[in-house]
Amino acid sequence: MKEKVHFNIGDPVIFALVLGLSLFGVAMIYSAGEMEIPSQVTGIWMKQATWLVISIVAFALALRIEIRWLEWVTPSAYVLAILGLLLVLAVGSGDGPRSWLRFGAIGFQPSEFAKLATILVLARLVAARERSADSLWELWPFVVVASVPFLLIMAEPDLGTAAVFIAILIAALYWSGLSMAKLLLVVSPIVSLALAFSTPLWGVWLLLIVAFLYRTRSYLSESIAVVLANVAMGVVVLPVWRSLATYQQVRILAFLQPEADPRGAGWHLIQSQVAIGSGGWTGKGFTLGTQKRLAFLPEQHTDFIFAVVGEEFGFLGIVLVLLAFAVILWRIVLIAERTEDRFTSTVAFGIFAFWLAHLVANVGMTVGLLPITGLPLPFLSYGGSFLLISFVSLAIIQRMASERRSGG
């Protein structure tokens, strides 16, 4: 009898796939260390395996937490996350962005924790209102909650991670039932940001926004605010561009034109594509990727772990991993859909957005669809705190799945 099983891990398919991907990730990190030249990556798989064990323990513990209690602890978690981010800015370390807090041998990235905390707070905000917002002005708490960590992480500076908060914000608003029209208006300044590099395109976009505001007969103040936000984005983008760290500018430029400087900024992208492309249908075999072995592929254990998968297991390996992710994400949305509680449902959808953003950003970057942001691939990339947070997030989802099942 199923009722007699006290320990319920929720959705067994999601759990099996996540565990499978994580074990596969340890294997890939082992492979990433198999090189022709001495590398710090060699042997690092054992650390990842240790983190995986810790993460599974954390998962088991987190699975016992009731969702109600989670809702209650949300504000303190958020405050803790913000304090962590402030601490990183003060005493953090890391090459490139300063995103690490180090306690002796153990390093932790508060930004990972902040993602989960922000999801929880946004979910509370969504749950707090009975119905979706009438006016954009009502959305200010959402924007503030997402903006604080966003700005703190931008200051590290870590553009990619910061962008994840925008994805989470949009997801929360979307899930709150905000009308698509309003959602479009909220997103419009971000589009302005991207289009500001081309004045004619930006002008057309601005005209479209105005026309849209007129047709939907939006509130005047709201309309003015949206237009102003768009104009501001268009105007500030150049100073913001200049304020970006050089490596960030170079990465964005390299994404637009990788062959312009194949030995320099375009190197990562080109070598990643060569690794993946040379994999063919079935790949070069486990640990045998030459791009990786001979150190042509940079960051092979973190940012470009997926390129190692592509090189060593080919297109078939890639499709299997992508399918696993698709099934996991698909099922999380199903869980979110079927959960009647607004808080619970929004948390699930927020975690969905968090993983989807990472998946698309990381995989897209290895094949040149997206700029190099340095976002890790969930469960596969090397990184303890990210794995831990992912497993805690998983526990929350599995708890929902089991609560819904037992409660429903």
Add this chain to the structure above:
Amino acid sequence: MSSINVPPEAQFRGRGRLARWLVALLILALTIQFFRIQILKHTTYALRSDENRIRELPIPAPRGTIYDRNGLVIVENVPGYSIAVLPLSVDSLRVVLDTLASILGHSTEKVERLMDNYRQHPNRPVTVESDASFAEVSIIEERRAVLPGGIVIEAAPKRHYLMGDTLAHVLGYVGEIGDSELELAEFEGYEPGRTIGQTGIERVYERVLAGTPGIRFVEVNALGRLVGEFRGRQTEPAVPGRDLVLNVDLELQRRAAELFPDTMAGAVVALEPRTGAVLAMYSAPSFDPNVFIGRFEPAEWRALNTDPGRPLFNRAISAGYAPGSTFKLVLAGIAMSLGEASRETEMRIPCRGALQYYSRVFHDWTPAGHGVLDLSGAIRESCDVYFYQLGIKLTLNRVLEEVPNFGFGTPTGIDLPSELSGIFPPDTAWYTRRYGRRGWTNSVVLNLAIGQGENVQSPLKMAQYFSALAADGTLPVPRVSRDGPVSEPGFELPLSDEQLAVLRSALVDVVNSETGTARGSRLRRWTLAGKTGTSQNPHGDDHAWFVGFAPAEDPRIVIAMIVENGGHGSSAAAPIVSRLIDFYLERQSVEGLTAEAAGR
């Protein structure tokens, strides 16, 4: 459209479906992109992945050994090291080259030249030093850990010329192929950094001696460091060059170099009259071809190039001198072939030390004069007055017409580069072009008749002509290499055997008669025949000629020698030629006897 009044759960449902489709769409988009890269563009990326890591390293092919006619080694290979760099980029190459420059002592120009090589051929290893010393190689190996990646040290056989300056001009030397040479059809398929024969036999028989370099496929990592052999492709081994046996007799060559007056310039050429085999060829001053091998100091090159003695210049084949009295044999030949003279023909005016022709007086080499002489006597005593009159008798037009029939004005066709084809006026229009209509008279024929004036021939050409006289009237094509391509049939002199015998016996008299000009050079054991000559030199002392052969009854060797500013052929050249011929024939007979004894 407004979702305000939709119940929460239904609202999640609609949005959830959209989100799920978004997932499907994104995964599909990514899959398509992977399909494009991994399947559609697989070949391109697989190639790039190979190009990334696989480098082709040439394996130098050892050049063929060169032997003399008796099997003695003249040129061989000795072990050496070459240093090459597998560059990653212009910047990294510069770092490597600058580092190596301090170890190898390279100049900045050399570094720039190597950078240019790389820019032109970015996928090839850059040969930094084709001849590194063991000490330099040791330094690099010791510091390998701190040196930038991509430095490859390989065994590279290097050329060693055992004879030093004794046989320099014939052998030539090897060196790295230059940009201009790369464009020649001769060097099709050659790559920069290859060592090629620059001149001499090394150049002419490049395709025989060079062999084909092999290719080794190695794997490098992203730092350009060599990881090891690439097992995916078989090493293509080098095909060594073929050996070459020369006609040169090393002992004779050595003797010629020894006997040549130390401070003088000039040349010696020894031929086998029937075959044209080049038994010896020496040009003074000479040089040591070993200075061109490997580490090559621009200062040494400049010194050799700017030396007023022009040591790199092969006087035996490339220098031109007025043939002087040696050319009287050509005039005599023309006269006999036209039926204008025979052995007994005497001239109208006996020699009184000079001849007046219109308003000009033409002197004999001896003021005392030679009296009445026949053709044979005129050759023996080298009587200028006789030949002045013979020239007048033949007329300028006929002399100009006939000289080419005796092989002059065309190169001998020797298997060496830069042969002088010789200068002889083709017709009287040539004089008009050169001196103007009134700038010359028919009296030029008097000068031509005694081998002076507008007549420039190489020592090799004179040796070839005398070979024809010594043998059967056939001008042999001189051959340095025994294994070279078969030469075209020689050029035939328009003289009968009797007429050749007349000339030969006159040449015997030159050396062996009481009144012969080279009487001092006669040999006890062999009948030496030959002709002295003096090439008038407006810039200084006259050049001394002697062309001789022996034994006169059955000539086995012809030697032509010129000593620049040596004065008279009888004193400066004839005695040396005589000793060389004696040396050669003596050795041959000893060897013959030994062989005979061994055969029995």
